[in-house]
Amino acid sequence: MSDRINVMMPWLGREEEEALAEVIASGWVAQGPRVARFEREFASAVRSRYAVATTSCTTALHLALIVAGIREGDHVVIPSFSFIATTNAVRYVGAHPVFADVDPVTGNVTGDTVAAALTPRTRAVIAVDQGGVPVDLDDVRAVADPAGIVVIEDAACGAGSTLRGCPVGAGAEIAAWSFHPRKLLTTGEGGMLTTNHQSWAVRAAHLREHGMSVSAAERHASALPPAETYDEVGYNFRMTDLQAAVGIVQLGRLPEMVARRRRIAARYQAAVDGVHGLRAVTDPPHGTTNYQSFWVEVDDEYPTDREGLLEALAVADISARRGIMAAHRQAPYRHLTPPEGLPATERLTDRTLILPMFHHLSDANQDRVIDVLRDPVGGRR
Template identity: 75%
Template sequence: MSERINVMLPWLGEEESKALAEVIESGWVAQGPRVARFESEFAAVMQAEHAVAVTSCTTALHLALIVAGIGPGDDVVVPSFSFIATTNVVRYVGANPIFADVDAATGNLTADTIEAVRTPATRAVIAVDQGGVPVDLDAIRAVTDPLGILVLEDAACGAGSTYRGRPVGAGAEIAAWSFHPRKLLTTGEGGMITTSRADWADRARHLREHAMSVSAADRHRSVLPPAEEYVELGYNFRMTDLQAAVGLVQLGRLPAIVTRRREIAGRYQAAIADIPGLRAVADPEYGTSNFQSFWVEVEAGYPTDRDGLLAALAAAGVSARRGIMAAHRQPPYRELARSGCLAVTERLTDHTLILPVYHQLSAADQDRVIAVLRRPAG
């Protein structure tokens, strides 16, 4: 078998190694000055007023719901067509997830799909930029804002994508980001909250550090620190300076990463355009995707089904992945699914797959992938 082609590889190099060494030499490896710098620079790049670094996008979503006041008795509209954390965080705060269907072209919630399931108890919507495809936030907020419904943008996959000429998340009251290795920017694990509200950012910083009355940084600066008080239920959601140092280097790489991924996606799109039965994800008219995930739908007229194509790719040494999961099919949420209400979600989950896209992918390796797409039977 030829050398394996992975579905994703992070782009890491000597700059990240040097940044980590500097942190180790400094003697301060926990949350500290580099986390603060990463927050500031990330906010600037994403055109956000405030940024709060945390341990993952899941904890970012969790804290975002808490600071926004979402809790027991509240309904929160979510896409089933998303990683399960999007739904889990709703239950973390004691609220009720309400599944909405998605648009077939983008894989995202729309104003219409939200309206179809909205209840009198709906107080929030979690709108995902699925696979890096920007969600149409203005259209959704035109419906939700007059009703006082919060829109929390799950931008886990969105760094480097644009919406109406601005970075995704820039138009949201609050958004959550991921730095998992599958994302364009990675810190190993890690996440970020961005928000337009100083009070929400301040409370998120407080809660991520056990809700201590005195921060770790303040205690470190004091020879005899004051006694701390834990004024409410808090969490240990702190990012380390080791992670932030890597994140700062990665943030500087973002334009090059996006450019390269869009080149690879464009080459796939051109190659797939004349293959009957394959439909590739594309930019919506209102924005551009970073193609964090490049997915293809296998339709009628193609020589095999989705799973057959996955098997053919695997036989050629290509590691592809099934499309985005449907959370409503998982055991904790099966009772929430209503028959026929998530038809597009189920179609996309059953008939899409994710192709390899990463910065180091060579033209020759991409040609190997394309060759299988053209002749899945060999």
């Protein structure tokens, strides 16, 4: 196992340990002052007015749909080419997912693919920064805004990516973020909702804590706390101060994380450039990616198919993953497949795989991966 190259590893160290120790010593480990600080610093980093920490990106998406006014029976246009949580969140509020195809190069929805999926009942669009590649939010909003359709950015993978020189999420009315260990910035589990609408932020913060009129932290701080009331059905979507303390340290590391990943990506891209039948993910014209995932597409000219390349990497003790799933192929959502299909989504799902990408991936280990990419058949022998 010592020679195994994992597909990802979080970058955590002594600073995170010290931050956790401080929280433990304080005696307050639930949602409290460190969550509030993490929210302020994250909002500033992504140039949003407000941030609300949650248990995951999924719960942030759930709250985003609620505060944006999406209700039972509304239609929400989303990519099938995304982790199933994107689709599940739509169902949590009783809305109807409508799948849009994606650009075959970036893997993201576009203004055109969204326009093709709109219905008279469409009330929202969820646009995903897939694998860290920034979605062209301006293009999508040019279609949605004139129709009064809210665009929610699923920026789960997007921390550190840019769109036209600004941080991903800066141009969104509302966005949801993930701090899962597969993302650059991790709190173990955790998420964030960001928005420029004060009323949406206030309601999201209210809903994440059971709809209580007085937060647990406020009650703890008062010797004689006021009686709390509950004016709507809420949820337990709270982040802990333990998680937030790690997040604060990780946020400070983010520029270095992105720079390192972009250097690793450049080495992969240079190597793949000379291999017939392989196409590597790259920056789109409208922004830069953080390379949360580095994927390649396997074409017919390559000596083997995607499954064969995965096998060759495994033989070399290198862990890789099949590309992004297609939600419309899963049992709960097959009946929602549009009659014309989703050809770009299906091609990318069938032909892409994710290569090892993490902060401390050495050049020597990356060269092991590159050797297999250049000679997958010889590698299996």
